[in-house]
Amino acid sequence: MFDSNKDDLEKVSADSNDGRSPEKISGGEADAFYDATSDEKYGTTQRGLKSRHIQLIALGGCIGTGLFVGTGATLSTTGPAPLFMAFIIISGLVWVVMQTLAEMCAYIPTSGSSVPLYVKRYVEPSLAFAAGWNYWYAYAMLVASEISAAAVIIDYWSNPVPVAVWLTIVLATIIILNVFVVSWYGESEFWFASIKIIGILGLIVLGVVLFFGGGPNRDRLGFRYWQRPGAFIPYAAPGDTGKFLACWTALVKSGFAFILSPELIVLAAGETEAPRRNIPKAAKRFIYRLMVFYIVGTLVITVIVASNDDLLLQAVNSGEKNAGASPFVVGIKRAGIQTLDHIINGVILTSAWSAGNSFMFAGSRSLYSLALTGQAPKIFRTCNKHGVPYYCVAVTSLMACLVYLSVSSGSATVFQWFVNLTTISGYIAWIILLITYLRFRRALEYNGILHQRPYKTPGQPYVTYVALVFLIVLTLTNGFQVFFPGKFTVSSFLAAYITLPIVIVLYLGHKVWFRTPLFLRVHKIDVYSGKDEADRLEEMDVPPVAKNVMQKIWFWIA
Numbered sequence: 113m114f115d116s117n118k119d120d121l122e123k124v125s126a127d128s129n130d131g132r133s134p135e136k137i138s139g140g141e142a143d144a145f146y147d148a149t150s151d152e153k154y155g156t157t158q159r160g161l162k163s164r165h166i167q168l169i170a171l172g173g174c175i176g177t178g179l180f181v182g183t184g185a186t187l188s189t190t191g192p193a194p195l196f197m198a199f200i201i202i203s204g205l206v207w208v209v210m211q212t213l214a215e216m217c218a219y220i221p222t223s224g225s226s227v228p229l230y231v232k233r234y235v236e237p238s239l240a241f242a243a244g245w246n247y248w249y250a251y252a253m254l255v256a257s258e259i260s261a262a263a264v265i266i267d268y269w270s271n272p273v274p275v276a277v278w279l280t281i282v283l284a285t286i287i288i289l290n291v292f293v294v295s296w297y298g299e300s301e302f303w304f305a306s307i308k309i310i311g312i313l314g315l316i317v318l319g320v321v322l323f324f325g326g327g328p329n330r331d332r333l334g335f336r337y338w339q340r341p342g343a344f345i346p347y348a349a350p351g352d353t354g355k356f357l358a359c360w361t362a363l364v365k366s367g368f369a370f371i372l373s374p375e376l377i378v379l380a381a382g383e384t385e386a387p388r389r390n391i392p393k394a395a396k397r398f399i400y401r402l403m404v405f406y407i408v409g410t411l412v413i414t415v416i417v418a419s420n421d422d423l424l425l426q427a428v429n430s431g432e433k434n435a436g437a438s439p440f441v442v443g444i445k446r447a448g449i450q451t452l453d454h455i456i457n458g459v460i461l462t463s464a465w466s467a468g469n470s471f472m473f474a475g476s477r478s479l480y481s482l483a484l485t486g487q488a489p490k491i492f493r494t495c496n497k498h499g500v501p502y503y504c505v506a507v508t509s510l511m512a513c514l515v516y517l518s519v520s521s522g523s524a525t526v527f528q529w530f531v532n533l534t535t536i537s538g539y540i541a542w543i544i545l546l547i548t549y550l551r552f553r554r555a556l557e558y559n560g561i562l563h564q565r566p567y568k569t570p571g572q573p574y575v576t577y578v579a580l581v582f583l584i585v586l587t588l589t590n591g592f593q594v595f596f597p598g599k600f601t602v603s604s605f606l607a608a609y610i611t612l613p614i615v616i617v618l619y620l621g622h623k624v625w626f627r628t629p630l631f632l633r634v635h636k637i638d639v640y641s642g643k644d645e646a647d648r649l650e651e652m653d654v655p656p657v658a659k660n661v662m663q664k665i666w667f668w669i670a
Contacts, residue, residue, distance in 0.1 A: 175308050175405055176467025177261035178369025180460040182531060183413055184439040186365045188424040192414030193343035194355075194362035199410040202366050203402040208579040209542050210374040211569035212549035214395030217378045218567040219552075220642040221387035221649075225378050226481035227545050234551040234637055235544075237487075238628045242619035243544045244482040246611065250372060250537035251475030252511035257530030258468035259283055259515045265461045268441065269454070276519050282465055283512060290472045290505050292498060297473050304466030311459035312405050315440055319412030327447040337418045345419060348596045364590055368531045369406065371538030374398070376474055386653040388646065392567040416443030472512070476504035532591075532607035539587040540615055546580040549573075555637035566650070587612075 186195050216230050228244030259282045263275050289300045325332030346354025347361050377394050417424070417439045424439060438460050444453040480501040483492035495501050517529075553573055556562040591608025594600045622628070658664040 175305075175312065175401075175463060176258050176369075177265075177460075177464045178366075178371070178531075179312075179406060179409055180438045180440060180463055181261050181264060182365070182368050183410060184417075184424040184442070186362050187413060187417065187419050187439060188421070189345065189365070190347060190358040190362040191341075191343055191345040191419045192338050194359040195366065196407075196410050196414055197359060198362035198366040199369070199406050201363060202370055203406055205542075205579050205582060206370045206374060207399055207402060208575050209545060210377070210395055210398045212546060212572075212576055213374050213378050214391055215565055215567050215569060215572075216549060216552050218388050218391045218395075219565055220646050221391060222642050222645070226478055227375060227378060227541065227548070228478070228487070229481050229485060230552065231544060231548045232485055232487075234548050234555060234632070236628055236630065236632050237626065238619050238623035239544060239547075240485070241487045241622040242615045243541060244478065244485075244487055245618055246537055246615050247372070247375070247541055248475055248478040248482065248508070249511075249611075249614075250534050250541065251471050251478055252508050253514075253530055253534045253537070254372065254471040255286070255468050255475060255508065255512040256515040257534060258464045258471060259286075259512065260517075260530060262461055262464040262468070265438065265457060265464060268457050274519075276516065279515055279519070282468065283509070283515065285465065286469050286472050287505065287509050289469055290476060291500060291502055297469065301466065301470060301473075304462060304469065307459060308463045308466060309405075311456065311463070312409055315456065316404070316408055316412055318444070319415055322443070322447050323415050327449060329448045331447070333415055335415065337414065341418060341420045348593065348599070360589065361593065364535070364586060364592075365531070367538060367586070368535045371534055372471075372474065372541060375541075376470055386649070386655075388566050388650045389653055389655060395567065395569075413439045413443070416440075416447065421446070472505065472508060475508040475511075476501055479504040479508060529603070529607055532604070533611065536587065536590045536608060536611045539583055539590065540611060543580065543583050543587065546576050546583070549576055550580075551631070551634075551637065552639075555634055555639050558634045558637075559639055561639065 183195060186198070213227070216234075217225060222229075226244070226247070228240045228247060231243050232240030259279055262282050263278055266275075266278050289297055321327065322333050344355045344358055347358040348354065349357055377391060421439075421442055423442045423445070438457065440460065441453045441457045444456060479488055479492050480495075482488035483490060483501075483504075492501065492504050492507070494503050550573055553562065556565065591605060594605045594608060656663075
């Protein structure tokens with residue numbers, strides 16, 4: 113069924129050596145990939161994403177319900193201080209992940225780019241197999257989680273339309289935007305992301321206004337809610353221990369807002385114009401997205417909403433009306449601003465739609481990349497005349513249909529299931545990614561070409577080691593709450609840890625079946641195949657020249 117075989121691990125393509133030593137080029141891993149991408153029988157993806165598409169995808173593509181909705185549950189569980197600190201720390205981790213990805217992607221931005229492809233090339237095939245299917249599963253679950261959250265947001269209006277109808281409308285729209293020309297996806301995300309960016313900037317301004325008492329009720333909020341009911345809500349234990357556990361709980365839960373968003377840039381690299389110019393550009397600006405949208409956005413939440421507000425997400429279980437609302441919407445309503453809460457709820461609904469759209473793209477391209485490297489059935493290589501791997505879109509859509517669990521179990525409950533499932537998958541994926549970067553860097557050093565990286569990031573490799581250790585600890589403690597007396601439930605335990613044994617079984621099963629090495633030896637890691645093509649694309653690239661001030665501003669943005 114799969115195209116992967118033991119011969120792929122031995123094959124060396126003379127055409128790709130360019131006169132270099134076979135010992136250093138060792139094309140076995142990459143050549144199987146490049147043969148697959150040139151297979152005319154199945155077609156290939158196309159570079160239909162423009163610079164403005166990739167920049168807006170980087171800035172706002174995955175700003176979704178993790179920030180707008182998920183923060184409500186964390187705030188009411190841990191308090192404002194742990195939530196704010198958690199977003200600062202996770203932002204630092206994600207920045208490291210983004211920079212390592214951008215270095216590898218800018219070096220060789222090929223069709224079918226994905227983290228599993230780099231894992232296979234720089235580490236070994238079995239880990240790539242496990243990572244690839246973990247990525248696809250996580251992205252499919254993220255599509256479902258965003259659609260489920262959309263149902264939570266729609267519940268705010270207490271509408272009489274059955275939730276299944278809304279789920280179908282959102283899912284159908286996402287499928288349509290992903291199954292046709294890739295530029296449709298790029299264009300839709302450009303406008304979706306623009307709405308989200310304008311919305312979050314407006315909310316930040318509103319937060320400043322309310323902080324100083326500029327709302328209709330002239331009530332100066334300041335940091336009132338940090339004092340009453342308090343900055344911390346001790347978790348599972350009294351005193352300082354409870355405060356520490358609250359901080360750690362916030363760290364674990366806050367990861368969902370960031371999960372797998374940096375990888376969107378890599379998955380789009382093979383379909384992006386001038387990737388060596390646009391990928392580093394997007395990566396450099398990622399820090400602004402983290403600082404403004406996530407960190408400042410979270411601070412605004414802690415200013416305008418009390419942690420014990422009964423309209424927050426966790427009150428859904430007690431049947432409180434409108435309890436599914438975003439904390440932003442709750443804060444606006446508490447400030448006495450009429451109508452604006454409905455407008456912002458609509459913007460947040462758009463953000464969930466947009467994030468689901470992005471994750472559908474990411475999931476389908478992850479499956480496509482697996483097929484290119486022989487780790488998924490060949491049929492998933494098939495692209496239509498517009499370069500869209502439509503079988504991959506179809507199967508990812510089927511997996512996303514798990515969202516219909518919301519009909520029987522409740523949107524908020526199912527949303528929390530998806531949060532737990534995808535967070536642990538994302539942490540595992542990032543651990544594998546950072547290991548891959550360290551092997552990539554080691555191979556470049558061995559070949560004496562470390563200085564040839566088109567994009568270089570500060571603090572390497574030390575920041576990668578720190579992030580790697582922290583992510584391992586986060587992964588192992590992801591479900592620590594279930595081990596406290598009276599907290600254990602089978603569903604919570606499985607949601608927190610089920611991905612770990614699945615990934616291990618995939619890894620060991622592939623390794624036993626194909627007898628792959630523990631690691632590729634550094635002298636056999638291929639750091640040349642595809643580089644010449646990337647160099648030629650870079651030489652042919654003509655950056656746009658601004659003719660006036662407005663164009664300078666636009667070119668900086670997009």
